[in-house]
Amino acid sequence: MPVLHSFLRGKYRVLVFAVAAFFLVSVGVYTLNFVLLQNVERDAKSINEGGKLRGYSQQLAKAVLTLSHESAAGEPVQTSQAQISEAYQAFDLALARVQTFAAASQDGPALELADKLDRQWQPLRDAAITLLISATPQRAEIDAAVTLSNTRNVRLLQLADDLTYEQERLAGDRARSMRVLQSGAIAVALLMFVFIVVHVARRLSQSDREAEQARRETTDILRTVREGLFLIDRNGTIGTQRSEHLARVFPHPLAPGDNFLVTLASLVTPDTLDSARQYLGLLLNERVKPALLADLNPLQRVQLAQPDGSRPKYLSFGFQPVRGGAATGITGMLVAVADVSQEVRLERELADAEERARSEVALLLDVLDKDPADVRRFLDDARAKLDGLNAALRDVAPEARAYLTTVTKVCREVHSIKGEAAALAIGAVAAQAHRFEDELGALRQRRTLTGDDLIPVATGIGRMLQELAKIDAVISRLAAFAQPAADAGPRGSETPRGEDGVLQSMQRIQRLALAVAADLDKKLRVETSLPHFGAIPEPVHRLLREGLPQLVRNAVVHGIEAAAERRRAGKHEEGRLRIELTRSADGGIELTVADDGRGIDVHALRRRLTEDGQRAAEQVAAMSDRDVIATLFEPGVSTAAAVSEHAGRGMGLDVVGALARETGARLKLVSTPRAYTRFTLLWSPA
Amino acid sequence: MKARLLIVDDSMVIRNLIARQMLDERLPPIDLVDLAGDGEQALAIALSRKPDFITMDLTMPNMDGEACIERLAEVLPGARIMVVSALSDKATALRAISKGAHGFLHKPFSEEQLVAALLELMS
Structure with a gap:
């Protein structure tokens, strides 16, 4: 029923009505033909019966004459009597049929002719029956019958001819009507056929045009769109259509029929893959509200496994449920893939730049209100201490006690640098030194140190030196701004203070x-x-x-x-x-x-x-x-x-x-x- | 007919905070609020009191929230469960929803966020 309903409401509606009309016309024409053919058959029988009336009338006249001759010659008349009996009964039957056919055809002239025939027939019939009563009919009865037969037979023949003529005329009229009707019906059927053919052809042509346009537009979209688009079904099987951009975004070729999650497995971590499988399952679950999953897409920004040394690549996958219709629910997903590596890099660069700016501003504020000579002296001293520590690390004797002594020395110097930095209110260096002290403190808790334990010490010294270098850079920039003032005296004087x-x-x-x-x-x-x-x-x-x-x-x-x-x-x-x-x-x-x-x-x-x-x-x-x-x-x-x-x-x-x-x-x-x-x-x- | 709520969290502060929030007039009336400190307690209370709504912490002693949600989905399929957790990664949320949770609220949350999440749960 839904199929028929959609047919009656859809683009095939006109076609369905045209075919139904063609069918109805055909049935109508066939029915009319059937009725008319029945009439033709009846007309033929009626004409036949009319012809029989002529024959029976003549057969009776001949038998009466024969009986008359036989009686006159004193010969037996039984054969003639039998012929008379047969003839009058056959005439009666034929006349009754003619009357029935005329009545059924409601043919007035034929009915009238049949009545006339009946009126002419009855006296002759009575006279013939009189001849059959006795085995040896009287001469007078015979003569009366011969006389009546001679006069009435001609009239009966004339009426039978008239009747046959009338029936032929009627049959001819009917045949003409039928021809006209059939011609009309064939013409209507042809018109309908032509209409159906033209309509279907036009519809097909229009559908072809629309399909071609849709295909062209789809191709244009898939060729132009700057996202990798493709469809997957409920099982994750990849469909046949995809955007051209997909090949540029996705590192592996995606073949129709491949499973999306299997393809993804080689590109992301097992944890991400598990989350993606769960996420897709929940998206297909009609009972889970889409809003609940809005921020949970684990592939919204995912780093792909790349060969060593190549730049990291980030893809963003979006999933949009595809619904086949109200009855079928979600049939699959439209997947949109975009390469967001550039965005991720830009975001990170921006964050790094902001962090650098924050750090430099903090350093700038730290050193702005200090005596430049103090800051310079601090930097030089601190750098000298850190360089000395680096040298001590290089020359340390390979034994646990020497390691501990060196770490303790590093601790002392870093603490000293922290104290000076705090005194100068250079918070960044003080904080860096404090963090380094935390690491050194953990090392000092261990009584047996190995050479490897000194690696983080060297790294920490490097970080301290970097922090000092940042201050150097800030001071250099400030010096560039204040060049004329700087010319007034030497920077970072080493002379004893007053x-x-x-x-x-x-x-x-x-x-x-x-x-x-x-x-x-x-x-x-x-x-x-x-x-x-x-x-x-x-x-x-x-x-x-x-x-x-x-x-x-x-x-x-x-x-x-x-x-x-x-x-x-x-x-x-x-x-x-x-x-x-x-x-x-x-x-x-x-x-x-x-x-x-x-x-x-x-x-x-x-x-x-x-x-x-x-x-x-x-x-x-x-x-x-x-x-x-x-x-x-x-x-x-x-x-x-x-x-x-x-x-x-x-x-x-x-x-x-x-x-x-x-x-x-x-x-x-x-x-x-x-x-x-x-x-x-x-x-x-x- | 009024609704029943079960609050499951190993932190008494969070339990009381959510329970107190139920007096907010924007929320539908709740006639019974039960409190549980771990998953096992929650399961026992849920079986006897048949709550309509449940807020569920994930990291708890005895039985954790995920296991509790899984069991509740079997024994009390009509209850609507909202996870209230400090675990903010997507994988945790997806696992909880897969096992039967109907909502997710990250700790720490503001009063407004809690009311909005409860309204969503009870809608």
Whole structure:
């Protein structure tokens, strides 16, 4: 039924009606023919019966005459009587049929002629029957019958002729009607046939044109579209039609009949393939809402497996369900493939550029408000230290102890660089150094190191050098902008600083101390004392640059308590940090860093030494307080509970101790628990 | 007839957060809210209380969310399940939907996102 319905509503509607009309006309013509042929048959029989009437009338007349002669000659008449009987009965029957046919044909003239025949026939019939009553009829009866036969027979013959003529005329009329009807029907049928042929031919021609146009448009679309398009059925089998661009996008030829997922298997990871299989299955599932799957296409951007060394290729696959109709549901998928490698590369380049810009802007902001000479000196010193570390790594003796010593040295120098960077507020370098310290700390936890363990150390030093190079680049650009100003004096002067330089150093240190205190949520007041004493020797300046930040950070982190703790201890909420640089009467120089914090907790320090495994418990118990405090200047000893960017690695005082040795200073440490800690560095007169 | 909801998450904070959100007047009325801390608990509660809607965490002790969804799809096929998970990769979401989930909400989510996801689940 749906097929017939679609036929009646579709483009074949006219054709169906034309064929139905042709069929109806044919049936009508056949029916009419059938009826007319029945009439013709009846007419033929009627004509035949008319002819018989003539014969029977003559047969009766002849028998009557024969009987008359036989009776006159005294011969037996039985044969003649039998002939008379046969003739009159046959006439009766023929006349009755003629009357029936005329009545059936409703032929008025024929009916009238039949009545006349009947009226002429009845007297002769009666006379003939009289001759049959007796075996030897009377002469008078015979003569009367002969007379009647002679007169009526001629009239009967005349009427029978008239009747036959009338019947022939009627049959002729009918035959003409039939010819006209048949000719008309054939003409109508021909017209319909011509109509059907013309209509079908036109329809076929139009369909051909439309199909050709559709094929041409489809070909144009598939040739022009900038996406790889193809169809797959519900089983993932690839269809025959595809866009030309597909061959340029897809790395393998896709043959009709191949399975899409099998082809994909060699291009993506097994996990991606599994996800793709699940995704396609869900897309074909009518019960799963398409919106639910909108962002879950695992092939939306997929990196293809490529031969080693070639540029990575990224494809984007889109899937659109294809519906065959309301009854059939989803029959397959239209797959659209695009090469998005260029977009991915551009996005990554853009992200890298943004990251570089962010990093450079951060560096720019870091160095803008610094004394160029300080920054330059820092860069040169840091680079020299890192180069020295690289050399140490190259020359390290191949034994675990030497490896550990080298890593410890790297730790110390990196910590020193971090301190200086923090003092100069060059956050990027400080953060990089802090991350590197994390890695080095993990190495130092291991007591047995191998040569391979030094590889990440070398890599870390490389990253530090890169970070320094970035600052160099930023400074170079700034210098290019400010060329005239730069001409006014040499950049990065190495000459010893005067009082102004020391003042700036102190201001930086003050800012560092306040920044660390703010980070740790502590309240702090920094006092500096810097009497006028002229130029400062380079060794002292080096300690101010590299060692003082460590001392100050140690004081703020370990010494100064949080406000609540200070209140409980009966102290002012605001901690006090005092930095003094003085010249003694004999020309020596003294640097003091003192805080009114919790002092050094010797008991905690003993516990830490044991817990960290740096000393045996018995050894620690045997040490005096002074010796225990002296361990603070060894690498890896700290009283901080956790490592932060500011302190806790136990490297700060190690750096200070090493600097004191290198610059010829005496280092003194005085501390009272819960009261204060004071570091003093003394340089004898030159 | 009002609906029943089962909230499955090993974090009490998330369970309470979703349960509290059910008072939002934009959502259809819920007459019963059950809470479960892992997949096994969820299955037991689901069998006795027959919830209409379920929010399901994926990473949980005892029975994880994926296994729970698979079992719920067998024993309680009429329930509509929404995954609420911090696992944000597509493969996880596709596996969950394949096993019978009807929605997916990534943690962390805003109040608006939660209401929109619940509305979608209950529509």
